[in-house]
Amino acid sequence: MSAVIEHLEAGVTSRSAEETEQIAADFALALPENCILAFHGDLGVGKTTFIRGMARGWGILEPVTSPTFNLYSIYRGQRQLVHLDAYRLNSGSDLDALMIEDFLESPWCLAVEWPERIEDSLPEEVWHLHLNITSDQSHSIRLIRPES
DSSP states (O other), X not given: OXXXXXXXXXXXXXXXXXXXXXXXXXXHHHSOSSEEEEEEOOTTSSHHHHHHHHHHHTTOOSOOXXXXXXXXXXXXXXXXXXXXXXXXXXXXXXXXXXXXXXXXXXXXXXXXXXXXXXXXXXXXXXXXXXXXXXTTSOEEXXXXXXXX
C-alpha cells in the first residue's frame, strides 16, 4: 500500500486550498483504477477542492467546479474523472436514471459528493473521504478504505 494512502488513513491536516490540492494530486496517483470515492462533509469543507487536485494529478487541466446544477461532469486525462454532486438526488434510483455507468471508460474514478443521498446504490467497495473544518480553520481529511 502506498505511503500517501496510509497517511490519509491516519488523517491529515491541510492549511490551504493549494495544500489540499497537492495532497489530492498525490493521492490520485496512488488510487487504484476504476474506483468510487464518496466525499463526506459539510458545505465548504473542500470536497470540490480535493477533487480538483485529483484532476490535476491525472493531467486534467480544464476548470473543475461543483456540478451542482448539471449533477455530474466528465473530465478526461490520464484517467477519466466523473464528478457527481448527489445533493439534488432523492435516492439511488435517481442515480440509476442518470446511467453514469454507460459513460465510464477505464481507467476511471467516480467522485461522489453527498453520497448519503444515494447510499443504497453505491457498492460496498467504495472508498470514503471525510473532510472537516477544525476549530483553527484548517481542514482535516481522513480516508476509510473498504474492508479487503
